[in-house]
Amino acid sequence: MASDSPNAIPLIFTLATAAMLIMAIAIILFIVFYQKKMLQEQLTRQSMEAEHRQKMMVAEMQSRENERGRLSKEIHDGVGVMLQALRATTFAVAKNASEEDRNELNHQINEITETVRSMAYNLMPPSLEKFGLRETLDEYTTKLNKYNPGIHFNFLQEGSPRKTGQLATAYLVQNGAGIHHQCDSSCQRL
Amino acid sequence: MTSDVIGMMSAFWIKSNTFSYAAANFYFFSANILITLFYKALFPRKFGKIFYVVLALLLMIFAYYFFTSGSLTTNDRYVPSHIVICIFSLLFFYQIIKEMPTTHIQRLPVFWINSGFLIYYAGTLILWIASDYLAKILGDGFGSYWIFHNVLGIVKNVFFAIGLWQVTPRTRSL
Numbered sequence: 001m002a003s004d005s006p007n008a009i010p011l012i013f014t015l016a017t018a019a020m021l022i023m024a025i026a027i028i029l030f031i032v033f034y035q036k037k038m039l040q041e042q043l044t045r046q047s048m049e050a051e052h053r054q055k056m057m058v059a060e061m062q063s064r065e066n067e068r069g070r071l072s073k074e075i076h077d078g079v080g081v082m083l084q085a086l087r088a089t090t091f092a093v094a095k096n097a098s099e100e101d102r103n104e105l106n107h108q109i110n111e112i113t114e115t116v117r118s119m120a121y122n123l124m125p126p127s128l129e130k131f132g133l134r135e136t137l138d139e140y141t142t143k144l145n146k147y148n149p150g151i152h153f154n155f156l157q158e159g160s161p162r163k164t165g166q167l168a169t170a171y172l173v174q175n176g177a178g179i180h181h182q183c184d185s186s187c188q189r190l
Numbered sequence: 191m192t193s194d195v196i197g198m199m200s201a202f203w204i205k206s207n208t209f210s211y212a213a214a215n216f217y218f219f220s221a222n223i224l225i226t227l228f229y230k231a232l233f234p235r236k237f238g239k240i241f242y243v244v245l246a247l248l249l250m251i252f253a254y255y256f257f258t259s260g261s262l263t264t265n266d267r268y269v270p271s272h273i274v275i276c277i278f279s280l281l282f283f284y285q286i287i288k289e290m291p292t293t294h295i296q297r298l299p300v301f302w303i304n305s306g307f308l309i310y311y312a313g314t315l316i317l318w319i320a321s322d323y324l325a326k327i328l329g330d331g332f333g334s335y336w337i338f339h340n341v342l343g344i345v346k347n348v349f350f351a352i353g354l355w356q357v358t359p360r361t362r363s364l
Contacts, residue, residue: 012316012317017313017338019312020342031295
């Protein structure tokens, strides 16, 4: 700029125009980049939300299973034992009663005991708690084959089940098998 | 925009050549203060002191050139403020990218205002650096070349208008 020749004038205006255009293009690129980043952020947020929901669901399922197990144990160990004590006391008190009355009493107490046992089983099958899903379903299949001679039930396991949700899976299989009880065979893939 | 209005009013009211430069100086003085305060409001409070320091430095440089150049028409004093405002503008873009304040950046009013500042100050920076040279070479023809500066000023104000349009609440048709 020291010389007084006008040669630098086009260069000055070219530089100024270039600076302006570069900034304008940079702003457009900024908008594009921002939108891309925002989309990526949204996807990440959605995936995190889904993961959180999944975790919450697993925690809820786990706590429900724990509570059912506790209730089942209380019914089995508390009410079951009391019923046995009631049976013994009742027969001791009613030893002079007629054979028919004693049978009737025995029948009623057996019915109550069976109902309580069934409640405890439905809340949490003992085999599920003690041995796991595979053994429970295996046992269930054996029972189904035993009580439904016309239908053949087969249990096959692929892979290992997750620890959480085993109770729900067991019920799902049982209910599903219930739906198909009139079919010739029942096949469920879980 | 306030500084634009102040500059325009000063130029209209004070007609003599020397006082026109005084008006321009007053315009840039007020513009520097207002724009720095504008960016201070945009950035987190913890950076507040930095803006005051930058503003003080800018005004000191401005005053130094103003009192030592011996000529009211020397334009070098405007260059540091242009560089600083470009830096503020780029830093604000960086902050937007970091914080992601909205889903659609086009709906953020300050984005448009900041873009206006960046385009105007980046475009006119070269002109201000070379303005003394241009005035010397072109003489009376300098004004016609200065249209470039004014066009950038219009672009800046269009960006401001878009920004203000984004501030106004949208009404929905029934």
